[in-house]
Amino acid sequence: QVQLQESGPGLVKPSQTLSLICTVSGGSISSDSYYWTWVRQSAGKGLEWLGHIYIDGKRNYNPSLTNRVSLSIDRSKNLFSLKLNSVTAADTAVYYCAREPFVCTYGVCYPNWLEPWGQGTLVTVSS
Amino acid sequence: QSVLTQPPSVSAAPRQKVTILCSGASSNIGSNYVSWYQQLPGTAPKIFIYDNNKRAPGIPDRFSASKSGTSAALDIAGLQTGDEADYYCGTWDSSLNVYVFGTGTKVTVL
Numbered sequence: 001q002v003q004l005q006e007s008g009p010g011l012v013k014p015s016q017t018l019s020l021i022c023t024v025s026g027g028s029i030s031s032d033s034y035y036w037t038w039v040r041q042s043a044g045k046g047l048e049w050l051g052h053i054y055i056d057g058k059r060n061y062n063p064s065l066t067n068r069v070s071l072s073i074d075r076s077k078n079l080f081s082l083k084l085n086s087v088t089a090a091d092t093a094v095y096y097c098a099r100e101p102f103v104c105t106y107g108v109c110y111p112n113w114l115e116p117w118g119q120g121t122l123v124t125v126s127s
Numbered sequence: 128q129s130v131l132t133q134p135p136s137v138s139a140a141p142r143q144k145v146t147i148l149c150s151g152a153s154s155n156i157g158s159n160y161v162s163w164y165q166q167l168p169g170t171a172p173k174i175f176i177y178d179n180n181k182r183a184p185g186i187p188d189r190f191s192a193s194k195s196g197t198s199a200a201l202d203i204a205g206l207q208t209g210d211e212a213d214y215y216c217g218t219w220d221s222s223l224n225v226y227v228f229g230t231g232t233k234v235t236v237l
Contacts, residue, residue: 037226046129046215046230046231047215047217047231048228049225049228060224062225063224063225064225096171100226103160110159110219111226112160112177112178112219114172118171
């Protein structure tokens with residue numbers, strides 16, 4: 001059974017870069033059936049999709065993050081990573097990684113649902 | 128940004144039924160599959176429904192879902208105290224190129 005686990009610093013200073021890793025176990029990140037994604041949730045708020053990456057490195061980011069987000073994948077280590085630049089207090093949230101099965105219609109592919117999810121990691125932006 | 132609208136809360140007595148509505152647009156619910164997630168306090172969301180109306184493995188048949196036009200609905204029948212949680216709808220938005228979630232609905236068992 002595939003499991004995902006987030007790791008990284010729990011405290012980041014304003015204007016610095018938030019860096020998180022999601023380690024995949026129980027399955028290969030190199031499967032051609034999934035995107036690998038990041039979602040965050042601020043305290044008491046809803047879920048915000050940050051972006052996803054495919055095994056060939058193709059990425060799709062949430063435009064609301066104004067080019068601050070970057071995803072990468074390391075097939076040899078079975079993990080993928082998130083970097084968020086120029087963070088502010090508004091980026092304080094629980095960050096989740098998840099796997100996205102996708103569906104393709106007329107050559108256009110999009111994620112179908114998210115499962116499984118990692119347990120989440122709280123990142124606080126504060127000086 | 129939540130482009131899918133859900134009621135903030137719904138409630139009912141044990142063994143009753145609740146329905147959670149998720150309202151969207153032609154670019155999201157209207158053209159792509161909808162999924163539903165349950166989030167218990169302090170835990171990660173968990174898939175409950177995918178492909179509009181298919182239950183994920185292990186999800187009881189008390190949970191059912193449907194989609195019509197630009198709206199989707201999740202029904203919970205025979206409400207139990209263990210069903211108290213936040214529920215989110217989700218789908219791909221083909222115009223924004225973003226996976227979008229609903230605003231979330233808190234289910235309370237009276």
